[in-house]
Amino acid sequence: MKNLKNLKRQFAFATAVVLVAVGAGFGARELATTTAATAAADIPQTRGPNAEFDHPFADGTAVADLNAAAARLSFKPVLPASVGTPLQIQVHADATPAQQGVGLSFNSKLGHFIVTENPATMSQDELEGLATSCDPMHGCEGSWTVVTLADGTRALAIDSSKSVGVMWLHNGVQYDVYGDPTTFSPTVAETVANAFAAIS
Amino acid sequence: MAIVVGLMSAPARATTPSCSTEQGVFWKLFAGGYGFVYGDRNEIPITDHSTSCTSGTDVSQTAHMVLNGVYGNWVESGWQQYNCGITHCFQWFGEWGLNFTTHSYDPKAKACANPGTLTRYEVINVPGTNNWNVWGDCEDGAGWSLIVQYTGTGYQWGTAAGEGSRYGDATLLQNHQNLQWQDATTAWNYATDVACFHDDADGWMGQKDSPSHFEIVAGSASC
Numbered sequence: 416m417k418n419l420k421n422l423k424r425q426f427a428f429a430t431a432v433v434l435v436a437v438g439a440g441f442g443a444r445e446l447a448t449t450t451a452a453t454a455a456a457d458i459p460q461t462r463g464p465n466a467e468f469d470h471p472f473a474d475g476t477a478v479a480d481l482n483a484a485a486a487r488l489s490f491k492p493v494l495p496a497s498v499g500t501p502l503q504i505q506v507h508a509d510a511t512p513a514q515q516g517v518g519l520s521f522n523s524k525l526g527h528f529i530v531t532e533n534p535a536t537m538s539q540d541e542l543e544g545l546a547t548s549c550d551p552m553h554g555c556e557g558s559w560t561v562v563t564l565a566d567g568t569r570a571l572a573i574d575s576s577k578s579v580g581v582m583w584l585h586n587g588v589q590y591d592v593y594g595d596p597t598t599f600s601p602t603v604a605e606t607v608a609n610a611f612a613a614i615s
Numbered sequence: 616m617a618i619v620v621g622l623m624s625a626p627a628r629a630t631t632p633s634c635s636t637e638q639g640v641f642w643k644l645f646a647g648g649y650g651f652v653y654g655d656r657n658e659i660p661i662t663d664h665s666t667s668c669t670s671g672t673d674v675s676q677t678a679h680m681v682l683n684g685v686y687g688n689w690v691e692s693g694w695q696q697y698n699c700g701i702t703h704c705f706q707w708f709g710e711w712g713l714n715f716t717t718h719s720y721d722p723k724a725k726a727c728a729n730p731g732t733l734t735r736y737e738v739i740n741v742p743g744t745n746n747w748n749v750w751g752d753c754e755d756g757a758g759w760s761l762i763v764q765y766t767g768t769g770y771q772w773g774t775a776a777g778e779g780s781r782y783g784d785a786t787l788l789q790n791h792q793n794l795q796w797q798d799a800t801t802a803w804n805y806a807t808d809v810a811c812f813h814d815d816a817d818g819w820m821g822q823k824d825s826p827s828h829f830e831i832v833a834g835s836a837s838c
């Protein structure tokens with residue numbers, strides 16, 4: 416079953432070209448890196464962790480309900496009735512109280528997807544910059560685009576063979592809705608995002 | 616309040632995967648209750664893994680930072696074995712992405728990246744930013760070498776981890792040792808413990824050898 420699920424997610428693996436960036440904070444270490452190109456693959460291979468949509472967090476600890484999660488958070492989490500009941504609600508085991516967030520997993524008529532709500536660690540400019548910095552020649556997979564939610568919020572849509580979703584910022588909280596592209600469409604992702612944005 | 620530890624488990628083991636199918640074992644480093652951490656260091660020997668695949672990448676072994684603890688978000692550095700003609704070649708690489716989708720991938724040719732070489736890899740947040748430097752070190756006296764800097768990732772901290780992944784039927788036997796995490800003062804600290812958080816590799820599993828050392832071995836267990 417694992418293999419069948421993985422096979423659905425394969426797509427072209429572009430030949431990569433390295434552009435070495437040199438920035439601050441290197442100390443006494445070697446900065447003169449080489450530029451290299453490799454023929455890493457000529458068969459379809461995706462990169463990154465295999466997608467799964469039941470467990471939002473690598474350090475996840477399940478809690479009984481949203482109230483139990485809220486007791487650990489520095490912000491008020493939201494859960495619109497229109498998206499149904501989560502299969503699982505997680506908080507982070509590793510986070511400090513200020514870093515704490517909540518992850519919700521769903522598998523319903525809307526699709527198989529996750530919603531995370533975490534204290535924002537990026538600016539709006541940085542969020543939108545992720546779209547403009549996506550370069551397929553530098554390994555960027557799928558499409559990274561800026562979309563506008565129903566309330567006018569500008570959001571980042573990431574659509575690939577591994578997930579489809581929408582990420583946005585509101586009142587210091589970062590929201591991310593993303594799901595299995597075989598069951599969850601970009602249109603439904605925006606519908607779910609709009610439902611959360613409307614009450615956040 | 617009822618709290619249950621929810622580890623990511625994998626379904627029943629299946630048949631030999633195709634050369635396009637990636638499978639992986641991910642273990643996290645514990646930081647003794649510090650909170651999210653700012654850097655991840657793994658010492659990973661380079662090993663030639665047997666495989667029936669004749670093209671593409673065979674194996675990747677990385678220091679893998681789970682950005683903000685969200686499994687689908689990552690920045691990593693490590694080595695890869697790939698097919699080049701009739702033999703296997705080895706290279707360093709860096710990579711990051713969000714929602715399981717790669718944003719940037721940077722392979723780097725390195726003459727010292729050969730089987731039998733003891734190597735170290737780091738992913739380190741640039742203090743006060745959402746930028747990450749990814750490094751490699753062949754432990755040959757030349758010191759650390761920058762693979763790439765990733766800017767504007769949106770995240771400055773996460774859960775430190777180690778990853779071994781393969782395509783097809785490549786073997787995955789591997790040590791990840793001297794596992795360390797970096798705190799906000801840029802000091803390195805040995806992991807206080809290690810534990811599996813994701814395993815979808817058929818026929819391979821992780822085992823704890825010490826609080827700062829895990830090994831990927833043949834076996835059927837999942838997380």
